[in-house]
Amino acid sequence: MARKAAIIGGGVIGGGWAARFLLNGWDVGVFDPDPEAERKIAAVMANASLALPALSDVPMPSEGSLTFHGTIGEAVEGAEYVQESVSERIELKQRVYAQLQQANPDVLIGSSTSGFKATDLQAGAPNPANIIVAHPFNPVYLLPLSEISGSPANPTEVVERTVQIMKDIGMFPLVIRHEIDAFIGNRFLEAVWREALWMLKDGIATTTEIDEAIRMGFGLRWGQMGLFETYRIAGGEAGMRHFMAQFGPTLKWPWSKLMDVPEFNEELVDLVAGQSDAQSGMYTIREL
Amino acid sequence: MARKAAIIGGGVIGGGWAARFLLNGWDVGVFDPDPEAERKIAAVMANASLALPALSDVPMPSEGSLTFHGTIGEAVEGAEYVQESVSERIELKQRVYAQLQQANPDVLIGSSTSGFKATDLQAGAPNPANIIVAHPFNPVYLLPLSEISGSPANPTEVVERTVQIMKDIGMFPLVIRHEIDAFIGNRFLEAVWREALWMLKDGIATTTEIDEAIRMGFGLRWGQMGLFETYRIAGGEAGMRHFMAQFGPTLKWPWSKLMDVPEFNEELVDLVAGQSDAQSGMYTIREL
Numbered sequence: 001m002a003r004k005a006a007i008i009g010g011g012v013i014g015g016g017w018a019a020r021f022l023l024n025g026w027d028v029g030v031f032d033p034d035p036e037a038e039r040k041i042a043a044v045m046a047n048a049s050l051a052l053p054a055l056s057d058v059p060m061p062s063e064g065s066l067t068f069h070g071t072i073g074e075a076v077e078g079a080e081y082v083q084e085s086v087s088e089r090i091e092l093k094q095r096v097y098a099q100l101q102q103a104n105p106d107v108l109i110g111s112s113t114s115g116f117k118a119t120d121l122q123a124g125a126p127n128p129a130n131i132i133v134a135h136p137f138n139p140v141y142l143l144p145l146s147e148i149s150g151s152p153a154n155p156t157e158v159v160e161r162t163v164q165i166m167k168d169i170g171m172f173p174l175v176i177r178h179e180i181d182a183f184i185g186n187r188f189l190e191a192v193w194r195e196a197l198w199m200l201k202d203g204i205a206t207t208t209e210i211d212e213a214i215r216m217g218f219g220l221r222w223g224q225m226g227l228f229e230t231y232r233i234a235g236g237e238a239g240m241r242h243f244m245a246q247f248g249p250t251l252k253w254p255w256s257k258l259m260d261v262p263e264f265n266e267e268l269v270d271l272v273a274g275q276s277d278a279q280s281g282m283y284t285i286r287e288l
Numbered sequence: 289m290a291r292k293a294a295i296i297g298g299g300v301i302g303g304g305w306a307a308r309f310l311l312n313g314w315d316v317g318v319f320d321p322d323p324e325a326e327r328k329i330a331a332v333m334a335n336a337s338l339a340l341p342a343l344s345d346v347p348m349p350s351e352g353s354l355t356f357h358g359t360i361g362e363a364v365e366g367a368e369y370v371q372e373s374v375s376e377r378i379e380l381k382q383r384v385y386a387q388l389q390q391a392n393p394d395v396l397i398g399s400s401t402s403g404f405k406a407t408d409l410q411a412g413a414p415n416p417a418n419i420i421v422a423h424p425f426n427p428v429y430l431l432p433l434s435e436i437s438g439s440p441a442n443p444t445e446v447v448e449r450t451v452q453i454m455k456d457i458g459m460f461p462l463v464i465r466h467e468i469d470a471f472i473g474n475r476f477l478e479a480v481w482r483e484a485l486w487m488l489k490d491g492i493a494t495t496t497e498i499d500e501a502i503r504m505g506f507g508l509r510w511g512q513m514g515l516f517e518t519y520r521i522a523g524g525e526a527g528m529r530h531f532m533a534q535f536g537p538t539l540k541w542p543w544s545k546l547m548d549v550p551e552f553n554e555e556l557v558d559l560v561a562g563q564s565d566a567q568s569g570m571y572t573i574r575e576l
Contacts, residue, residue, distance in 0.1 A: 012521075137505045138521065145505035172504040178492055184501040187487070189515075191479035196515055199475070204466050211514025213472040216460040217425045217433035219510030226499025226507065227477075227484055228564050234300065234426050240564040244557045269532045276516050276528040 002027045002064050006079040006107070008072060008096055010037040013112050014085035015044035016140025018066065021083075023052050023141070024169040025061030030068050031075035038068055048141035055142070056170070072096065073103035081165050083134065085112040094124055101126040110134030110148075110162055114186050117179045118151040128153045132162050135183055136171070144172035147183040200271055207275040290315045290352050294367040294395070296360060296384055298325035301400050302373035303332035304428025306354065309371075311340050311429070312457045313349030318356050319363035326356055336429035343430070344458070360384065361391035369453050371422065373400040382412055389414040398422030398436075398450055402474050405467045406439035416441045420450050423471055424459070432460035435471040488559055495563040 005021045007014050010032035018041055021028045030041065045066075053060050069075040076082055082100055086092055093111065100109060109131045111121055122128035133149040146166045150159050159175060166173035176183055182190065199205050205213070221230050232240045293309045295302050298320035306329055309316045318329065333354075341348050357363040364370055370388055374380055381399065388397060397419045399409055410416035421437040434454045438447050447463060454461035464471055470478065487493050493501070509518050520528045 137509075138518070143505055143508055145501060147501070172500065174493075174497060174501055174504070176492065177497075178490070180490075180492055184487065184493055184498065185505045187483050188480050188502070189506060191483045192476050192515060193519075195475050195479045199472065202466070202468075204464065204468055205462075205472055207516040209462060209465075210472065211516050212460065213433060213435070213462055214476070214510050214514035215512065216462070217431055217473045218477060219507070219512075219514065220431055221425075222502050222507030223511035224503065224507075226502040227480060228495040228499050228560070229568055230426070231481075232564055232568055240561045241557065244560060269529065272516070272532060273528045276520055280517055280520055 003081075004029065004064075004079045006031070006076040006082040006100075008032070008075065008082060008084045008100070009086035009112075010034065010041050011085065012040075012044070012138060013136065013140055014083070015041040016048070016138065017083045017085060017112070017136065019045050019048035019052070019141040020169045020171070022064045022066055023048060023060055025064050026169070027064040028066050029075040029077070029079060030066070031070075031072050032068075041066075044139075044141070047139070052141050052170075072099040076100050076104045076107055079104065079107055082107055082109045083112060084109060088113060088115060090116055090120055093121055097121070097125045097131055101130070106130070108132075108158065108161060108165070110165075112136060115182050117181065118149055118154065119179060122151060122153055129155055129158060132158060133183070134162055134166065134173075135185075137185060144170065145185060146171040146173045147176055147185060148173050149176040149179060149183055151179055197268065197272070200275070201268060206279075207272065208279045211279070291369075292317065292352075292367045294319070294364040294370040294388075296320070296363065296370060296372045296388070297374035297400075298322065298329050299373065300328075300332070300426060301424065301428055302371070303329040304336070304426065305371045305373060305400070305424065307333050307336035307340070307429040308457045308459070310352045310354055311336060311348055313352050314457070315352040316354050317363040317365070317367060318354070319358075319360050320356075329354075332427075332429065335427075340429050340458075360387040364388050364392045364395055367392065367395055370395055370397045371400060372397060376401060376403060378404055378408055381409055385409070385413045385419055389418070394418070396420075396446065396449060396453070398453075400424060403470050405469065406437055406442065407467060410439060410441055417443055417446060420446060421471070422450060422454065422461075423473075425473060432458065433473060434459040434461045435464055435473060436461050437464040437467060437471055439467055485556065485560070488563070489556060494567075495560065496567045499567070 002025060004027040007018045007028055007030045010018065010030050018028050018030060030037065084093060084096055086096055097109060100107060105127060107130065111133050112135060113121065113133060114135060118131065118133050122131045125131055132154055133147065135147040137143040137145050148159060148162050163173045163175065196210050199210060200207065231243050234243055290313060292315040295306045295316055295318045298318050302320065306316050306318060318325065372381060372384055374384055385397060388395060393415060395418065399421050400423060401409065401421060402423060406419065406421050410419045413419055420442055421435065423435040425431040425433050436447060436450050451461045451463065484498050487498060488495065519531050
């Protein structure tokens with residue numbers, strides 16, 4: 001019998017998780033009150049079925065079965081794992097966990113939250129030990145990173161089980177050593193996002209130009225190696241210490257506006273959304 | 289007769305430029321007082337000769353000839369373009385430009401500087417109009433981005449000529465709209481670097497873990513599309529405005545330590561360099 005995962009919340013992220021589990025042979029039960037959920041998940045699956053197997057060296061198992069359910073209790077029946085991807089509202093997430101644990105007390109719950117700590121998610125839950133963060137990156141069916149972040153309430157066994165499930169569906173689980181808001185990846189993305197908004201606001205570059213700078217520059221190398229390894233190479237034969245000696249002190253230079261944040265107002269939204277429309281508005285999200 | 293470029297400064301960056309020009313059929317004259325320069329450039333060329341042609345769909349032209357010279361004046365003789373990649377010391381760069389323009393008054397000079405503005409580079413030069421920033425990313429022979437940043441002293445024709453030369457050697461020139469310190473790419477890298485140093489210092493993650501988070505997460509997608517286009521997709525069918533409405537306000541959340549910089553001291557250098565050694569110390573720079 002196939003293993004079963006429940007997907008609570010079937011948007012862009014939940015749909016990506018559903019595709020990963022299905023294509024790796026798991027059965028998937030979905031709960032999402034949105035009447036469009038079925039259509040949206042079918043669209044993600046269509047993309048994923050084309051893309052994911054092409055990345056694998058070995059044949060994929062036969063696809064699991066996908067079912068939609070009218071209640072959380074039905075969706076989680078017989079599931080060993082739940083991936084929760086509802087909106088980023090803490091009280092909503094906590095309500096979902098209560099219903100899940102009422103229906104299936106032992107099920108392991110991973111949250112796609114991009115900001116809340118496991119400690120916050122667990123507060124008031126019937127069984128806090130079984131709730132953990134498993135934060136993916138979009139598109140979930142392609143990008144392997146899953147940030148696993150537990151609290152002191154999670155026994156080691158729960159962390160290990162989550163790690164193993166992620167590996168079983170082809171993810172790369174990274175266990176975060178201490179609880180922090182937004183984990184690792186999003187902290188970097190937030191830093192870049194802030195800087196990008198300043199540049200736009202100051203008229204230094206457009207959204208297209210910023211994207212080209214990333215795509216044609218460090219984006220290309222970051223697909224292969226990360227920050228420290230590329231800097232090690234930049235240090236040349238003298239290595240990392242040389243790099244630090246050469247570039248470390250520039251930390252104090254006024255090279256960014258990061259000491260401050262741009263005011264988030266209608267004008268800034270118009271500027272970004274307008275330039276983004278000009279850049280990519282001619283393509284549907286699917287085509288992109 | 290082949291076109292000729294002069295390379296002033298033959299380190300990791302200068303060597304990468306030399307390889308790009310040579311493999312695209314230009315003759316290259318190098319000046320670097322380091323007695324090791326010839327060996328270092330040969331090493332970069334060996335890597336580049338293997339890697340660069342493999343990325344091209346069309347046959348490369350026959351390789352140009354490489355010569356080393358004892359003076360700046362000899363290196364720049366007959367050159368239409370100079371790429372300056374000496375150390376980041378403004379008075380050194382200005383001295384180099386004076387010597388270049390004395391020997392070859394009309395030569396176009398692009399600087400690899402990662403921080404100085406064109407205005408600063410031009411100060412006191414015999415012919416400021418011919419000095420411009422052409423900032424590459426390491427490894428220069430592979431990454432296409434070249435940030436072109438001029439000052440009001442540069443006529444449009446100089447900017448256009450620089451852009452064309454970059455295209456001729458397979459680079460992707462991006463003209464920056466206004467002069468800013470560190471241009472675009474490095475401002476992003478600096479933001480990520482600061483955040484990474486905080487994480488290391490606070491024990492959230494090691495250099496290896498941070499690199500994996502980048503490599504397995506957004507690094508993979510940034511090789512194909514940049515920040516705004518990926519966020520547009522994250523907004524799903526509702527697009528960029530939806531994304532901004534959902535995530536924009538998090539700008540104000542304490543998601544990063546970017547309002548402050550970690551103190552740059554021996555302890556921090558030891559931490560980073562030590563972890564980097566553990567991560568990659570078993571490989572030479574060439575193997576990396």
